[in-house]
Amino acid sequence: MDWFTAPGYWLSRLVFQRALAGVYLVAFLTAALQFRALLGERGMLPIPRYLARVPFRRAPSLFHLHYSDRFFAACAWTGCAVSAALLAGLDSGLPLWAATVLWLVPWALYLSIVNVGQTWYAFGWESLLLEVGFLAAFLGNDEVDPPVVVLFLLRWILFRVEFGAGLIKIRGDACWRRLTCLHYHHETQPMPGPLSWFFHRLPGPVHRVEAAANHVTQLVVPVLLFTPQPLATAAASLMILTQLWLVASGNFSWLNWITIVLALSALRLPSGRTAAAGPPLWYEAVVLAVAALLVFLSHRPVLNMVSRRQVMNRSFDPLHLVNTYGAFGSVSRVRYEVVVEGTLDEVPREDADWREYEFKGKPGDPRRWPRQFAPYHLRLDWLMWFAALSPAYADDWFGGLMERLLENDRDTLRLLRRSPFPPDRPPRFVRARLFRYRYTGWRELRETGACWERSYVREFMPPTRLTRAAQRP
Incomplete structure (x- = not known):
């Protein structure tokens, strides 16, 4: 033929x-x-x-x-x-x-x-x-x-x-x-x-x-x-x-x-x-x-x-x-990000020494410039964006993420850019807070080098610790 x-x-x-x-x-x-x-x-x-x-x-x-x-x-x-x-x-x-x-x-x-x-x-x-x-x-x-x-x-x-x-x-x-x-x-x-x-x-x-x-x-x-x-x-x-x-x-x-x-x-x-x-x-x-x-x-x-x-x-x-297929049938007007933090302090007060976890791809530190990762797919970072849109997107996995951060789980930490805690000292408490992120203007970029500015919105997950019952073998 x-x-x-x-x-x-x-x-x-x-x-x-x-x-x-x-x-x-x-x-x-x-x-x-x-x-x-x-x-x-x-x-x-x-x-x-x-x-x-x-x-x-x-x-x-x-x-x-x-x-x-x-x-x-x-x-x-x-x-x-x-x-x-x-x-x-x-x-x-x-x-x-x-x-x-x-x-x-x-x-x-x-x-x-x-x-x-x-x-x-x-x-x-x-x-x-x-x-x-x-x-x-x-x-x-x-x-x-x-x-x-x-x-x-x-x-x-x-x-x-x-x-x-x-x-x-x-x-x-x-x-x-x-x-x-x-x-x-x-x-x-x-x-x-x-x-x-x-x-x-x-x-x-x-x-x-x-x-x-x-x-x-x-x-x-x-x-x-x-x-x-x-x-x-x-x-x-x-x-x-x-x-x-x-x-x-x-x-x-x-x-x-x-x-x-x-x-x-x-x-x-x-x-x-x-x-x-x-x-x-x-x-x-x-x-x-x-x-x-x-x-x-x-x-x-x-x-x-x-x-x-x-x-x-x-x-x-x-x-x-x-x-x-399809993409972006709706476009967000405001950017929110979930910022995850941990502390070694015995009491998780607001003035405790809270240290921020850094993700590889999603915005975190306002001074850290985004990198090119595609076509490689950072799955956790993408789901963190959805979590910021609505906690419902994170119902089935976010608690598991926080639990593994409390354990300093090696495989989980490999998904991150940096953990603020040494491998032998996991945090006593972790929490998550929601921030609004905006791009800086030309003047602020020149003066501070920061590409983002952020402002606190609300608590996403209150301070949580790993109870004895929750500890995995």
Whole structure:
């Protein structure tokens, strides 16, 4: 079938696959380095406790067969190794069937992690990586040219990512319709980056242009992905430029990067390579069957997009094969931060020697400039932002965090930038307070070097100590 493959996209496929393998590598590395404190047997939300109440059919995962921290670590590091092998191009030298299986390995491993990750993995880019990763397994290797239907479905994902995000904004916060959301967003986004202060201080008319350009990129340009070349390449290129602007303005884990990866698949890059031999019949049958399944499952996100009650970042099946996406349907006008402190004093008075814990990514010390972490995902820092929005977001894990700080738990402290207490002297009490954070102006930045100013709002959690009954073996 001559229509089945697209020889002109051989180089596009190669770049897409290597870039996707890089995103997989970051995702598995994040899991390997953070899971013990978050999800381990002694973590804040232990996986064994979750597996005891959630059946396999609701959350398919290898960990339903067996769980231990050592086994989780083995899965995460195996995912790193396979991702690195794919990044190096191992799949190109394998038979077509073996390359397909190899690409399914990181998908299955990461699905197993996401489906037991609970609150820590409740982000849209987790499902997006799984959806893209599953489809990428059927894109083929050097034995065959890229299948047209898989390339089309990759564009379909990119369309839903961008168009869904555009719809949720237009239907959501009125500031998007007034083109004023970016007067606040750079200051109140979950995790600012090193340039976010400067983005916030751009003139008001520039912010309005940013917002208008966002609407064009998300509501108009995605339609052009399905037009003939070179218009589709131009549309994808514009999306890449927009995503790079977002990369520069904040820390959004790998959301921007995997969107860029998707756009790479729509580029028609010159390669000078001659067409490969025709694909085997079994491969054509598998690809068409997978495509038919994904097209059928797509009716749910389509219905969601046309609904007035559109939801964002929702998975419609336990395998995360087809999902709906979106971001910042509403934009906070004020930034709040939860500041965690501890003391060695016997009595937790207000004038006690309270010492502040420093997190890696979220704002804390007003003089400490934000760093660039994305595409690496600081899960605890992100959840601390949600906790500041509403304590309800932290009901299931914040108490566990405070308990582990009282113990000087080594795995938990590794998630932080700095603990104010030596390893052999844990605090007697910890507390949490809510502060309002604002960016400083140019003059204050020059005079003090502080990028933030903060003011106390209220108590978030009163001083708490570790009782004998609460001590863990």
